Amino acid sequence: MWWRRLAAVAGLLALVAGCGRAPVAIYGAPVDPVECPPDSRASHAVFLIGDAGDPKLPPDGSDELADPVLRGLHARIAEEVASHGEDGVFAIFLGDNVYKYGMAPPGHRDRRRTERVLEAQIAAAAPAQTTFVLGNHDWQMNGPEGWTRALAQREFLRGFAPRVRTRPEAGCTGPETLDVGEQLRFVFADEAAYEHVYKEPEEHARFCPHRSNIEAYLDLAAEFDDPGRRHVAFTMHHPLVTAGPHGGHFTWKQHLFPLTDFWSWAWLPLPIVGSAYPLARQLGVSETDLTNEEYDRMIREVFRAARPRVPDLYVAGHEHSLQLHRDELGIYYLVSGAGSTSKIERVEPMPTAMMTAARAGFMRLDVHDGGALRLSVFALDGAGRTEKIFRHCLADRPPEPRRRPAER
Secondary structure, eight states: OHHHHHHHHHHHHHHHTTOOSOOOOOOBOOOOOOOOOTTOOEEEEEEEEOOOOSOOOOSTTOOOOOOHHHHHHHHHHHHHHHHHOGGGEEEEEOSOOSTTTOOOOTTOTTHHHHHHHHHHHHHHHTTSEEEEOOOTTTTGGGOTTHHHHHHHHHHHHHTTTTTEEESSOTTOOOOEEEEETTTEEEEEOOHHHHHHHHHOHHHHHHHSSOSSHHHHHHHHHHHHHOOTTOEEEEEOSSOSSOSSGGGTOOOHHHHHOGGGGTOTTOOOOOTTGGGHHHHHHHTTOSTTSTTSHHHHHHHHHHHHHHTTSOOSEEEEOOSSSEEEEEBTTOOEEEEEOOOOGGGOOOOOOOTTEEEEEOSSEEEEEEEETTSOEEEEEEEEOTTSOEEEEEEEEEESSOOOOOOOOOOO
């Protein structure tokens, strides 16, 4: 499994870094929302939206933005462009950009529909600088054509360069960085690509800079180690913390009415038999769940490998909701995977959670000249318009300079 390869490489990096301590415990130290300093001026805005690959599409040939989430995103981007200019506004799509099996290659019967799905997202983000991260659906759910479909998305998006691109370059492991002004750096990685490196190293090397997972992870450590005075946001499709189904959170409702997780109206009682579904998920039967043994090991090894060069933020999609978590060390975990109204999933109570919402929407990071970072969360209201439902100052100053640990 690709999680096993990723965990093994991360573990090797931990040994190289001389960081043998146990990974951090993820339990709660949430705080009440606070405001950034009133005299701190925002200079850049970054919109974070994931799992937007199932939008409502207009009639073919129309330039209309028919999807309410994408319309709301476009309107909010226009407001920020008016304040900061086109170079000061960024949009990051956090994976699963094309449901259900990624970008169809040229000549495929589904090609035009998948083109329109990406075109809708590109139009919604205009004129911001736009990044697409690949998710498991973009890799055909790790299917036999996953590599082909990753490259197909890469080639299609190249037609919209330089405003639009994939990070890491689609199909590649990363890391790849994006600096937002002098205060914030995004470091991107693609988990699914690590399995492809392992299985097809020569094929991968023709398109991507890294010939091995070890090379990729050593570069990742270097990006964490030397960001200057920038905040670092480690960004990939899969979250490290989540209060949704991918985190193994199930209640009596899923045991008695399991079909409601698939269809909200399906209140068919299935006692005893119905428990098979949540129990299987909690036991880690799905490799896309945090309860999966390899996924859990990957999370622990990522934490171990990162220390003491821990990023300030972890940014992800995958879970179809809006979430903000804060752990005991004050590290924030942003989950913004609510970009498709048809795929919103429930959230459950969790000690780390500062904000959770089972609503369609997206997030925005305001980057301030003085080093402050402010998060705003937007969700659709009953009329299909976006409203701000949460705001919190993630940092009120630049981070302290990071120092390389003593060699052992």
